[in-house]
Amino acid sequence: MLAITALPCGLVIGLLLGALGGGGSILAVPALVYLLHQSPHEATAGALVVVGIGAASGLACHARAGRVRWAAGAAFGGLGTAGTFLGSRWSAALDPTVLMTAFAGLMLAVAAAMLVRTWREREKARPAGRDEPGQAPQRTPAASPALTARLVSALRIGATATAVGLLTGFFGVGGGFVVVPALTLVLGLEMPVAVGTSLLVILVNSVTAFGTRAGAGGLDWPLLASFAACAALGSWLGNRLAARVRPQALSTAFASLVTVLAISMAVTSIPRL
Template sequence: MSVLIAAAALPCGLLIGLLLGALGGGGSVLAVPVLVYVLGQSPHEATAGALVVVTVGAVTGLLCHARAGRVRWAAGVTFGALGTAGSYLGSRWSAAVPPAVLMAAFAGLMLVVAALLLLRGRSERRAARSPRPSRSARLRTPRPDHPDRAHPPHPALRSGRVAVTASAVGLLTGFFGVGGGFVVVPALTLVLGLEMPVAIGTSLLVILLNSLTALATRAGTGHLDWPLLAGFAACAALGSHLGNRLTTRLPAQVLTTAFATLVTLLALATAAAAVPRLWPP
């Protein structure tokens, strides 16, 4: 690893970790294009290397949330175990896809992430503008935290939703090398009815299990630049710690909108570079 590449890797890892810590899920989606277009790795090497960064970030965050009691271990292990098959298949499928197709698909994924982040920022702005009822009114008016708690679905339907959602998350992790937190957190909230702080903590356990499965599947299939990835992951872990502090200084909707804009621009740049290669001259 050259000094020039190391100098580029460290601030990029710090930025990704900063976004992860400030916004939760979604920051790791930047790892693959950074590894490809800034650090010169092939798409297949980048999707495998990104899993290392995701795994380190998941372990770091999981320890913090576990100490605070925000991890539901049984739910996380179950959700993660159901996603291992999808993670395995996604890793195998990714290895067989041409690099240009992989990066074009990744550009589409980033646009989906950006749209989800914009919707999240929109809901945060609505929540900030809506007047909060008084404490006495909240006590007098019982309100379920989630519609499923008021009208719980049939157990078989709920189990099917959990299995399908977990498999889809595992497929994303294996194929693209992303943590999938932008999918896991809403899934744990909507499907299992977990409160948001607990869903965020539990999602890191799901991400860790899926990432380890994908890494084991890819073991021996390609070369990984471990010194580069170690420095990249260490900076991401440091950035994640700093990002947690940033959330107390800036409004959440400002951070979310800014990150969505960055992901959109990066998605368009990735598509502009990858799509023309789908039809070689």
């Protein structure tokens, strides 16, 4: 029965990973805890297996389409290694109730960030309005020196990569909801390429985080294998869905689902603190 329950959960997680380059992994921990009866610490470790396999499946599809920047993704994932290690250590030492309460807060933050990003993309897609009569034309600010710009960009990349690694290690999530905007804004990648490259970053972070927990026992490997296989299939389907469904509509529906789940988790966890 647990394996049957894992099927739709894994498909949804993989679907979102393949279509959006992230986000679906945020559902893995609640699914493992509340539907598959894993402890919070087992769930955050097991989610890394599910997310890693789902990301690998989606990465293969995007790579065949030429939507992966291997050097940028590997460098971004490598920069987050220290954060991943620290996050894994802190998560193992945290009380399970506190961990789930913090996870509910993370889910609300993710939902808000995705809604804001969707709103901004819709605003950019609207036709630009004409200048009002008598209104002075906007001036483009002078470009900063090349050396300063590169230094600022490097610091932003390092800080973002470390934060993503910390989230992956602490909560067992891939961090694609942070990686995709970072790759578009900081590295200037187009959205389809950022989605494909983010899966490489998620894979690197998931493998690193799981490596720090390899000695922890208690994982239900047959259950995780079923879950991960469905995530891999869903990721393949999500890659195809991305070309047919507007990402904004998918992001809005996903953010609404995450908000409902986060509120439910908070209502369950906060009274136990």
